[in-house]
Amino acid sequence: MVYDYATKVKGTQGSPIRDAIVKAQGEGFISFAAGFPDPQAIPMEKLSRISQEVLEEYGIEVFQYGESIGRAELRQQARKFINMDYDVLKEGDDILVTSGSTQGLYIASKIFLNEGDVILSEDPAFSGAFASFRSNGATIRGIRMEEDGVDIAALEEAMASEPKPKFFYTIPNFNNPTGYTTSFEKRKAIYWLAKKYNVIILEDNPYGYLRSAGEDLPAIKTFDTTGHVLYAASLSKIISPGMRCALLCGAKEIIAKAVIQKSLIDSSTPIWNQLVMAKFLEQTDMRNHIRYISDIYERKCELMHETMAATFHEDVKYGKPEGGMFIYFELPDYINLQDFVNEAAKMHIAVVPGSAFSVEQPQRCNGVRINFSIPTVDQIIDGITKIGALTHRLCGDQIN
Numbered sequence: 158m159v160y161d162y163a164t165k166v167k168g169t170q171g172s173p174i175r176d177a178i179v180k181a182q183g184e185g186f187i188s189f190a191a192g193f194p195d196p197q198a199i200p201m202e203k204l205s206r207i208s209q210e211v212l213e214e215y216g217i218e219v220f221q222y223g224e225s226i227g228r229a230e231l232r233q234q235a236r237k238f239i240n241m242d243y244d245v246l247k248e249g250d251d252i253l254v255t256s257g258s259t260q261g262l263y264i265a266s267k268i269f270l271n272e273g274d275v276i277l278s279e280d281p282a283f284s285g286a287f288a289s290f291r292s293n294g295a296t297i298r299g300i301r302m303e304e305d306g307v308d309i310a311a312l313e314e315a316m317a318s319e320p321k322p323k324f325f326y327t328i329p330n331f332n333n334p335t336g337y338t339t340s341f342e343k344r345k346a347i348y349w350l351a352k353k354y355n356v357i358i359l360e361d362n363p364y365g366y367l368r369s370a371g372e373d374l375p376a377i378k379t380f381d382t383t384g385h386v387l388y389a390a391s392l393s394k395i396i397s398p399g400m401r402c403a404l405l406c407g408a409k410e411i412i413a414k415a416v417i418q419k420s421l422i423d424s425s426t427p428i429w430n431q432l433v434m435a436k437f438l439e440q441t442d443m444r445n446h447i448r449y450i451s452d453i454y455e456r457k458c459e460l461m462h463e464t465m466a467a468t469f470h471e472d473v474k475y476g477k478p479e480g481g482m483f484i485y486f487e488l489p490d491y492i493n494l495q496d497f498v499n500e501a502a503k504m505h506i507a508v509v510p511g512s513a514f515s516v517e518q519p520q521r522c523n524g525v526r527i528n529f530s531i532p533t534v535d536q537i538i539d540g541i542t543k544i545g546a547l548t549h550r551l552c553g554d555q556i557n
């Protein structure tokens with residue numbers, strides 16, 4: 158049978174991150190590819206105790222259908238948490254509980270995009286979001302990412318051009334893959350441009366709480382008094398990705414549309430998960446919890462960075478992120494990116510080529526994303542030392 162698939166899924170590709178992991182399988186396999194939390198950062202005991210409490214308190218309700226917008230308990234606790242340091246959400250904003258921000262980004266695409274629409278994105282940025290935008294018909298125009306955020310002049314030029322872009326996708330804290338953080342000034346400029354050109358900002362913030370150095374910065378949504386910003390917050394990286402709980406936040410009118418789309422996709426995020434997350438937020442000093450997990454990641458990031466400094470060829474360029482889960486390095490342009498990734502896979506080490514996250518010129522990208530949150534300390538030392546040796550080998554400078 159030759160299956161006649163819908164046009165919108167014909168071009169959809171599998172995840173480059175999963176591909177990298179599959180290629181590198183084997184004995185002693187080390188994955189620097191996925192963005193999973195460290196098992197120690199998942200509050201397993203507390204979550205299981207609260208799961209039991211939820212069952213006892215709510216009984217059969219836990220196993221029933223729920224409202225598509227999400228449980229009031231979680232929406233209330235999430236609002237308190239999101240507004241813990243800044244007034245991110247305003248009176249006129251509402252919250253939809255989504256099954257991960259993956260779903261929030263998909264729903265945002267679904268409600269705003271028509272076939273052939275243009276959206277703008279930081280370039281590079283999260284490939285999973287690109288897949289959602291493209292599967293909903295969009296063409297993505299990439300705006301070059303700099304160390305302190307997107308190139309503002311290029312963003313203005315793109316916002317002013319025809320066809321008018323539907324939204325601008327940004328990960329202001331510890332961008333995936335580069336780890337770059339958008340400065341305060343650029344956050345204000347982005348909001349100002351959004352208002353000037355009437356373009357929605359889709360602000361994706363899964364990593365913002367994982368800051369180990371530098372100054373905490375307000376979300377772009379904090380400046381929003383006009384309903385231009387749609388804000389995706391996720392509990393995956395700070396509590397548990399398996400619980401699939403995230404929040405899509407924005408003007409009530411947008412969230413009302415989003416709720417209808419959510420009801421078509423999965424009716425609601427599982428009630429049990431939502432109630433456990435609500436109680437976790439209620440019972441936990443989130444500042445302490447975040448400090449605890451950020452410390453774990455700070456140590457691992459430090460170790461990875463030190464090991465890179467000790468073992469990588471000097472022509473490889475990289476910085477040290479102030480948080481998040483990834484370090485991004487640039488190979489010299491005389492090394493072929495795919496050869497590098499393949500050679501690492503032969504050593505059973507999975508890394509993700511930056512081209513997977515590039516919009517405008519993936520063929521010219523020579524960056525590599527490596528994750529420090531999930532590998533163990535021994536894996537970081539062993540795996541980074543091996544890829545360090547690989548950088549020397551490929552740079553034509555045999556060591557040993």
Ligand SMILES: Cc1ncc(COP(=O)(O)O)c(C=O)c1O
Pocket residue numbers: 192256257258259260283285328333361363391392393394398402403
């Ligand atoms: C930038 C970014 N946005 C969104 C997500 C999706 O996270 P989740 O669906 O677990 O909330 C990820 C996951 O890695 C991500 O890196």
